[in-house]
Amino acid sequence: MTVIAYGAQAADRALEPMHINRRAPGAHDVAIDIAYCGVCHSDLHQVRSEWAGTLYPCVPGHEIVGTVAAVGAHVQGFQVGDLVGVGCMVDSCRHCADCEAGLENYCDGMVGTYNGPTADAPGHTLGGYSQSIVVDQHFVLRIRHPQEQLAAVAPLLCAGITTWSPLRHWQAGPGKTVGIVGIGGLGHMGIKLARAMGAHVVAFTTSESKRADAEALGANEVVVSRDAAAMAAWASRLDLIINTVAAPHDLDAFLTLLKRDGTMVLVGAPPSPHPSPQVFNLIIRRRALAGSMIGGIPETQEMLDFCAAHGITADIEMIRADQINGAFERMLKGDVKYRFVIDSATLAQAAA
Amino acid sequence: MTVIAYGAQAADRALEPMHINRRAPGAHDVAIDIAYCGVCHSDLHQVRSEWAGTLYPCVPGHEIVGTVAAVGAHVQGFQVGDLVGVGCMVDSCRHCADCEAGLENYCDGMVGTYNGPTADAPGHTLGGYSQSIVVDQHFVLRIRHPQEQLAAVAPLLCAGITTWSPLRHWQAGPGKTVGIVGIGGLGHMGIKLARAMGAHVVAFTTSESKRADAEALGANEVVVSRDAAAMAAWASRLDLIINTVAAPHDLDAFLTLLKRDGTMVLVGAPPSPHPSPQVFNLIIRRRALAGSMIGGIPETQEMLDFCAAHGITADIEMIRADQINGAFERMLKGDVKYRFVIDSATLAQAAA
Numbered sequence: 001m002t003v004i005a006y007g008a009q010a011a012d013r014a015l016e017p018m019h020i021n022r023r024a025p026g027a028h029d030v031a032i033d034i035a036y037c038g039v040c041h042s043d044l045h046q047v048r049s050e051w052a053g054t055l056y057p058c059v060p061g062h063e064i065v066g067t068v069a070a071v072g073a074h075v076q077g078f079q080v081g082d083l084v085g086v087g088c089m090v091d092s093c094r095h096c097a098d099c100e101a102g103l104e105n106y107c108d109g110m111v112g113t114y115n116g117p118t119a120d121a122p123g124h125t126l127g128g129y130s131q132s133i134v135v136d137q138h139f140v141l142r143i144r145h146p147q148e149q150l151a152a153v154a155p156l157l158c159a160g161i162t163t164w165s166p167l168r169h170w171q172a173g174p175g176k177t178v179g180i181v182g183i184g185g186l187g188h189m190g191i192k193l194a195r196a197m198g199a200h201v202v203a204f205t206t207s208e209s210k211r212a213d214a215e216a217l218g219a220n221e222v223v224v225s226r227d228a229a230a231m232a233a234w235a236s237r238l239d240l241i242i243n244t245v246a247a248p249h250d251l252d253a254f255l256t257l258l259k260r261d262g263t264m265v266l267v268g269a270p271p272s273p274h275p276s277p278q279v280f281n282l283i284i285r286r287r288a289l290a291g292s293m294i295g296g297i298p299e300t301q302e303m304l305d306f307c308a309a310h311g312i313t314a315d316i317e318m319i320r321a322d323q324i325n326g327a328f329e330r331m332l333k334g335d336v337k338y339r340f341v342i343d344s345a346t347l348a349q350a351a352a
Numbered sequence: 353m354t355v356i357a358y359g360a361q362a363a364d365r366a367l368e369p370m371h372i373n374r375r376a377p378g379a380h381d382v383a384i385d386i387a388y389c390g391v392c393h394s395d396l397h398q399v400r401s402e403w404a405g406t407l408y409p410c411v412p413g414h415e416i417v418g419t420v421a422a423v424g425a426h427v428q429g430f431q432v433g434d435l436v437g438v439g440c441m442v443d444s445c446r447h448c449a450d451c452e453a454g455l456e457n458y459c460d461g462m463v464g465t466y467n468g469p470t471a472d473a474p475g476h477t478l479g480g481y482s483q484s485i486v487v488d489q490h491f492v493l494r495i496r497h498p499q500e501q502l503a504a505v506a507p508l509l510c511a512g513i514t515t516w517s518p519l520r521h522w523q524a525g526p527g528k529t530v531g532i533v534g535i536g537g538l539g540h541m542g543i544k545l546a547r548a549m550g551a552h553v554v555a556f557t558t559s560e561s562k563r564a565d566a567e568a569l570g571a572n573e574v575v576v577s578r579d580a581a582a583m584a585a586w587a588s589r590l591d592l593i594i595n596t597v598a599a600p601h602d603l604d605a606f607l608t609l610l611k612r613d614g615t616m617v618l619v620g621a622p623p624s625p626h627p628s629p630q631v632f633n634l635i636i637r638r639r640a641l642a643g644s645m646i647g648g649i650p651e652t653q654e655m656l657d658f659c660a661a662h663g664i665t666a667d668i669e670m671i672r673a674d675q676i677n678g679a680f681e682r683m684l685k686g687d688v689k690y691r692f693v694i695d696s697a698t699l700a701q702a703a704a
Contacts, residue, residue, distance in 0.1 A: 098612060106612045106637055169638070260450060260458045263640065269631040276628035279621040282643025285458055286521070288615065289641045291634025 004351045005130035006321050006342075007059035011049035014325045015129070017351035018057060022134050023120050030078050030140045031070040032086065037128035038063025038154040038314070039340035041185065041246070041268075044328050046115055050271070055115055061128025062088040062113040063157040065143060065150050066344070075137045083143040083150060085304065087157035088113055088294045090125060090139045102298035104139075105165075129324070131347050141301050144308035152313035155185065155339040156304060158294065159314060163190035163242055164303040165295030166265040167197060170240045174198035179234075179241035180219070181254055183210050186244035186267060188315060188338040191217040193303075194242070196310045202238065204254070213337070217315075225253065236285065238262055246270050251277040255287055263288040314339050320346040356703045357482035358673050358694075359411035363401035366677045367481070369703035370409060374486050375472050382430050382492045383422040384438065389480035390415025390506040390666070391692035393537065393598070393620075396680050398467055402623070407467055413480030414440040414465040415509040417495060417502050418696070427489045435495040435502060437656065439509035440465055440646045442477060442491045454650035456491075457517075481676065483699050493653050496660035504665035507537065507691040508656060510646065511666060515542035515594055516655040517647030518617040519549060522592045526550035531586075531593035531616075533577070533606055535562050535569070538596035538619060540667060540690040543569040545655075546594070548662045554590065556606070565689070569667075577605065588637065590614055598622050603629040603641065612637040617644050666691050672698040 005020045025031045043060035045051050064086040068078050078084065092099050093109030104110055111117060114127030127133075145153050163186055172178045178199040180190040187203070194201045195218035203219035205211070206226055214222045223230050234257045241254055246268030255264055255277055266289070277289060295303070307313065315338045319327050327340045357372045377383045395412035397403050416438040420430050430436065444451050445461030456462055463469060466479030479485075497505050515538055524530045530551040532542040539555070546553045547570035555571035557563070558578055566574045575582050586609045593606055598620030607616055607629060618641070629641060647655070659665065667690045671679050679692045 103612065260455065266631050266634060269635055273628035273630065276625035278625065279618050279643060282618060282641070283621055283645045284643070286642065286644050288643075289634070290638065291631060291636070291640075292638050293635045 001132070003131040004347045005059045005126060006324055006347065006350065007057045007126070007129060008047045009057050011054065015047065017321070017347070018059070020059060020126050020130060021121055022132055025070050025072045025134050027072040027074040028136050029072045029134050030068055030075055030084065030137050031132060031134045032064070032066045032084055032140070033069045033132050034064055034066040034128055034130060034344045036065050036151040036154045036344055037061040037342045038158065038316075039324070039327055039331065039342065040158050041331065044331060053115070055124040057122070058115060059126035059129050060114050061130070061342070062086070063154045063159070064113070064128035064133060065154045065157070069132065078137060078140060083145070083147065085141040085143050085153065085157050086113060086128065086133060086135050086139060087141065087161060087300055090116070090135050094138075101296070103296040105294045105296050129321070129342060131344060139297060141297070141304055144305060145313065149313050151318060151341050151343070152316050153304070153307070154341050155189065155314035155316065156307055157300070159185045159189045159339060160193070160307065161295035161300045161303050162186055162267050162292070163244070164193050165299055166242055166267065166292040167194055167240070168299065169292065170263050170265065172197050172199045172240055176200070176239040177202060177237060179204055179238045179254065179257060180244070181225070181241060182244040183214050183217070184244060184334060185336075185339045188217050190242045190244060191219050192312050195219070196306070196312055202234065231257070241265065242267060244268060248272055248274045250275055251289065252281050255281045255289065258285065258287045260285040261287070263290050265290045265292050267292055316341045318343055320350065322346070322350040353484070355483040356699045357411045357478060358676055358699065358702065359409045359478070359481060360399045361409050363406065367399065369673070369699070370411070372411060372478050372482060373473055374484055377422050377424045377486050379424040379426040380488050381424045381486050382420055382427055382436065382489050383484060383486045384416070384418045384436055384492070385421045385484050386416055386418040386480055386482060386696045388417050388503040388506045388696055389413040389694045390510065391676070391679055391683065391694065392510050393683065396683060405467070407476040409474070410467060411478035411481050412466050413482070413694070414438070415506040415511070416465070416480035416485060417506045417509070421484065430489060430492060435497070435499065437493040437495050437505065437509050438465060438480065438485060438487050438491060439493065439513060439652055442468070442487050446490070453648070455648040457646045457648050481673070481694060483696060491649060493649070493656055496657060497665065501665050503670060503693050503695070504668050505656070505659070506693050507541065507666035507668065508659055509652070511537045511541045511691060512545070512659065513647035513652045513655050514538055514619050514644070515596070516545050517651055518594055518619065518644040519546055519592070520651060521644065522615050522617065524549050524551045524592055528552070528591040529554060529589060531556055531590045531606065531609060532571070532596070533593060534596040535566050536596060536686060537688070537691045540569050542594045542596060543571050544664050547571070548658070548664055554586065583609070593617065594619060596620060600624055600626045602627055604633050607633045607639055607641065610637065610639045613639070615640040615642050617642045619644055668693045670695050672702065674698070674702040
C-alpha cells in the first residue's frame with residue numbers, strides 16, 4: 001500500500017512529502033492509521049545523520065498514535081477501531097534475556113521504528129511522519145485515554161517512557177525526593193510522572209523564567225541551577241535525579257545533591273563528552289551515575305495505563321506536516337512547550 | 353601514657369620515631385597494644401599532604417591489629433587479652449541515618465583513625481604506626497582468626513573492607529560474574545573475597561606477568577587489559593566490576609564489559625580526573641558507574657568473621673618500623689605482594 005509520508009532524501013536536505021510503501025499486514029501484524037506523531041529531538045539528529053548510519057530516504061517519527069485499520073489472522077487483543085500507539089521500536093530478537101525480561105529496548109536485535117533493518121522495501125524501517133504503519137502486535141500499545149486526548153498522548157511513547165522507566169526502576173514514589181534536570185520534552189514528562197508517582201519533585205532549570213511553568217507541571221520545588229546558594233541548599237538531599245540535558249555540562253553540580261546511595265540517571269547522550277565527573281563525589285556517599293534508554297514494551301503499557309488513570313498527557317503544540325522543518329529549527333532553540341505533534345491529517349494536503 | 357610511634361613532622365619530611373600520648377581509657381574505651389599495622393596507599397598520600405588538610409605531626413596507620421590491654425567500666429564484649437582490630441575510623445556522630453544504618457563510614461561526623469578531630473592532644477587523631485591506641489568500643493572489631501595469622505589480618509581492616517563492602521552491597525555471589533580491576537593491595541583482597549563469596553571472578557591486569565599470581569589468588573579468569581581482543585571477548589558479560597585502580601585510565605574499556613544493569617564501582621579517587629566516560633555506554637545497557645568508600649562497623653565485623661571462617665587473610669610482607677620510608681618508595685612502584693605490615697614490636701628498637 002502506498003501512503004504519504006514526510007521525510008528527507010539526504011542529510012543536507014529539508015524534509016519533504018514523499019510516497020512510501022507499507023506491507024500488507026501479516027498474520028501477527030496490526031495496520032494502524034496514524035492520527036498524530038510527536039517530534040523528538042532524535043528525529044532531527046537522525047534525519048540529519050548527526051548520529052552515524054542514517055539510511056535514506058529517512059522518514060522519522062517514533063511517537064505514533066492512531067487507530068487500528070486491520071489486523072492479521074493471529075492478532076489477539078486488538079480490533080479495528082482501537083486506539084493504539086507505537087514507540088521507538090517495532091521488533092527485537094524475542095528470545096534473549098532482555099526480551100524475556102520485557103526489556104526489548106536493550107536487546108541487541110532491537111529494530112528501531114525508523115532507520116532499522118527490515119525485509120520491507122527500502123530495506124530500512126520508515127517512521128511515523130506518515131499516514132499509516134504496519135507493526136507486529138507485540139510492539140503495539142493500547143491507549144486507554146479518551147479520544148480527544150490522543151494527540152497529547154503521542155509524546156508518551158518516547159518522552160514519557162524514557163523518563164518513566166528510570167523513575168520506576170530506581171523506585172521513585174512516596175518518601176522519595178526526585179530531581180528532574182532540564183524542563184523540555186523529556187523533563188516536563190519527568191516532572192508530571194514523578195509527581196503522580198507520589199515523589200517530592202525538585203525541578204532544576206538554568207532559567208528563572210521557567211519557575212512558574214515547572215510549578216504548573218507539578219514540581220514541588222524549583223531550583224535555578226546557576227544559583228550556587230540555591231544549589232548548595234540541596235546538597236545530599238535527593239534520592240534520584242533524572243537528568244534530561246544532553247548538552248555537555250557539569251555533572252558534579254548535580255551528583256553532589258544526591259544522598260548516600262542516590263543515583264543520577266542520564267537519559268540523553270551529549271554530542272561531545274560531559275566534563276569528567278569527580279570520582280570523589282561518587283565515593284564519599286556511594287553515589288552512582290547511570291544511564292537509561294527508553295523502556296520495554298510491558299513497562300510502556302504500564303506507563304500508558306498509569307497516565308490514562310491519572311489524566312496525564314504531554315503539553316503539546318500541534319503542527320501541520322508542512323511546518324516540520326520550521327519546527328525542527330524552533331526545537332533546536334528550545335522554543336516549544338513542550339513537544340511538537342504532527343497532525344497526520346495534514347499529510348495529504350502537504351503532498352498535494 | 354607516652355608511647356613510641358613513627359610519623360612525620362611535616363609534608364616534606366621522612367617518617368621518624370616520635371613519642372606520642374594516648375589518653376587513659378574512658379568508661380567506653382578499649383586500650384589496645386598494637387601488634388601489627390598495615391601500610392595503606394592513603395597513609396602515603398596523607399603523610400605527604402597530597403590530599404588537603406594534613407595536620408602534623410602525622411602518625412598514619414589504619415589497619416591495626418593487637419591485643420586488648422585494658423577496658424573501661426562500661427565496655428561490654430571485650431576483655432583484656434582479646435585479639436582486636438581497628439580500621440579507618442574511631443568515631444562518628446552515632447545518630448544520623450548513616451550511623452543508624454551501620455554505615456558510619458558515610459557519616460559527616462566520621463573521625464578518621466588519623467588526622468581526624470579529637471579532644472586528645474595534639475587535637476587530631478594519631479594512627480596505628482605506634483605501640484598502642486585507645487578507641488571507643490563501638491569502633492573496635494573482634495578478630496576470630498588464630499593468633500599466628502594476626503599480622504596478615506591487619507590489611508583486612510582497610511583493603512579487605514573496602515572491597516568487601518561493594519561486593520556485598522552489589523550482591524556478588526553464586527551465579528554472578530565479577531571483575532576485579534588491578535591486582536594490588538585492594539585488588540588481591542577483592543579477588544580472594546569475591547571468589548570465597550561464590551562469584552565467578554575475572555581479574556584484569558595490565559601485565560601478563562601477573563596472570564599466575566592472579567590465578568593463585570583465586571581468579572577464575574585473567575584478562576590482560578592491554579589485549580584488545582581479550583577485552584572484546586568479555587563485552588557485556590560482567591555483573592559487577594570492582595575497580596581498584598586510582599590512576600587515571602579509560603573507564604569505557606571496562607564499562608563496556610558490564611551486562612545490562614551492571615555496575616562498575618570505583619574504590620579509589622585519581623589525583624587528576626579519569627577521561628570522561630561515554631554516556632552512550634551507560635545508556636545502552638542501563639549500566640552504572642558508582643563509588644564506594646571503606647565500609648561500616650557491622651559489615652567490617654561480618655567481613656572479619658567471614659574471613660576467619662574461610663581462612664582468608666591478606667598476602668603480606670612484614671617490615672620493621674625503620675623500613676617504612678623505603679616501603680613507601682616500593683609501594684609507589686607497585687613493588688609489594690600485596691601489603692606491607694609493620695611489626696610493632698620493632699618500634700622500641702627503632703626509637704632507641
